[in-house]
Amino acid sequence: MKTVKPLCSLLLVLCLVFTCAGCQNEQEALYSQALSSQTDEASEQESMPESTLQSSEPGDGLSGALTIKTASYLKNSSINFLAEEFMQLHPQVKIEFDYELGEAELNSLSRTERNMRRDSYYTQLRLELASGEGDYLLYNVQEKLDLPSVSGLLEDIHEYWDSDPDIDPEEYFTPVLEAFTVGGKIPVLPFSFKYNCMYFSSSILQSLSVDAGSIQSVSCDDILDWYEEARKSDPQLNLIFTSPGKDTLFAAEKPRYIDLENKTADFQSPNFIRFLERTAAVSNEDPELDPESEIGISDPELMNEKLRCLDTGADPSVTLGNFAELFGHLVTASRPAFAAQLDVGLAEMASALHPMEYVAGPYPYTSSDGKLGITSLESFALPISCKNKDLAWAFMKHCVLPRDSVDFSHMGSRQRYTHDIPLSKTNLRNSLEDFAENGVPMMITEPRLDPMDLENTTEVLEQILSMPLVNTGAYGVDLQDYLDEYYINALTTPEQCAEKLQDRVNIWLHE
Helix, strand or coil: CCCECCCCHHHHHHHCCCCCHHHHHHHHHHHHHHHHHHHHHHHHHCCCCCCCECCCCCCCCCCEEEEEEEEECCCCCHHHHHHHHHHHHCCCEEEEEEEEECHHHHHHCCHHHHHHHHHHHHHHHHHHHHCCCCCCEEECCHHHHCHHHHHHHECCHHHHHHHCCCCCHHHECHHHHHHCCECCECCCEECEEEECEEEEEHHHHHHCCCCHHHCCCEEHHHHHHHHHHHCCCCCCCEEECCCCCCCCCHHHHHHHHEECCCCEECCCCHHHHHHHHHHHCCCCCCCCCCCCCCCCCCCHHHHHHHHHHHHHCCCCCECCHHHHHHHHHHHHHCCCEEEEECCECHHHHHHCCCCCCCEEEEEEEECCCCCEEEECCCEEECECCCCCHHHHHHHHHHHHCCECCCECHHHCCCCECCCCEECEHHHHHHHHHHHHHHCCCCCCCCCCCCHHHHHHHHHHHHHHCCCCEEEHHHCCCCCHHHHHHHHCCCCCCHHHHHHHHHHHHHHHHCC
16 A cells, blocks of 8 residues: 655645645745755754855855845745855855745735735835836746836846856756746746646546557647546546636646737637636536635645545555645545646656556646746846846856755755756756655655666656747736636626736736
8 A cells, every 4th residue: 555755745736836826935835844844854864965066166256245035935945055055155245035924924814915915015026126126136936026027127147148157058958948038038047947747547548548658748628628528427527636726727828828029919819718618617626625725736646546545445545744634635525536737846757757556647738739838936037226246146056057966965954956847957867866866755655766767857858848838937917806707706708708818918918
């Protein structure tokens, strides 16, 4: 019987694209805090090797103060360790963090209150950038910053990237960097990223005569086609495990209908009207799950456990410490579903080499016109009004440069450099080699990889990144009210919803 290890990949899903955008940072904070407790405990049991970072040496003249501004407090996250590491390398540098929501506020404010605070925060942030008062480095703000409207107020990363002799373009996944282009410039530098993926019930794919091994990628159209066919045999089948909203697929489909370069939108097209009609018809009923804490945690490993229990009649085997009650309830109370959605990070890449028994995937998940969504929760934006741009760039570069150490053991913590996919190929290889030696952390089976696995994983990733890529974080226009009117309250027809979306996006594109 499989046992879910403490804090398995379930916690990664707290940052899913289909969860409400306003909750994204607080969910990432929860993940970071939970993971930190795991890695700090491990650090007490293991020796701490010395750091062998490939970074600029002390004495290079760097000095001064740098403020890193972000929306939510992230305790013991990699950005905190990277800043401390950088200051150790450069004793004349002082880095401070400016959090809009501190730890106490994250714990005390309601979700609605946090969302209101964040809306106010981003409004004020845009005003500061427009008035030339942005003397800081921005971190993890792209989703609600409205990049198309503020990109002219941010430095073009290309200018720093291309002129810095420490940057070897062959070392990095440059298609990812190029995907962050807005208005002919790159206003955002990610040091890690994720890409959209889908998992499916293996038995349902088989019943549809779909060969799980031959799937290269799946689009919104593929998912709806298969789901509609499967419902002919089971009308009560839910689309996505733990039933996020009917607008779930919209996040991936949205870039198809927004042209950022030409500032146009096409939501009133017949294709999008049909998309609205089809997604409104999906089933997402899970009356035994709590909408606040359980709806939308669409982890494929829990889905696999759910299907295993249904197939064998066994009780769930979920041992997740403080999270056991929550995730155990997800397995027992959720209804069967066709698919699970999860962004692929390091652990998902590695675990794909060790298929689950009842769930197939992960498969890159694209819009219906073939664009693969990528996102970054670890990215920087440099305001033109930042006074010490050289220092800001030096720190950004420090975060993306190749490193031998993929955690912060040299600083007393087993916190990883990143749990997502590093922009640096060396950092990806080193992370996978660490998996080969120590096992994939936070997965059900804790698989260990061999050299062939490592080579295959890197090659597969290169192939995936050769697909048309789109930075979903650049499409941060708030359309949720209109989607709720249509999907939840049934107050508009598909045509009326499309017209409202079109009008709102047109305003956003020309603000």
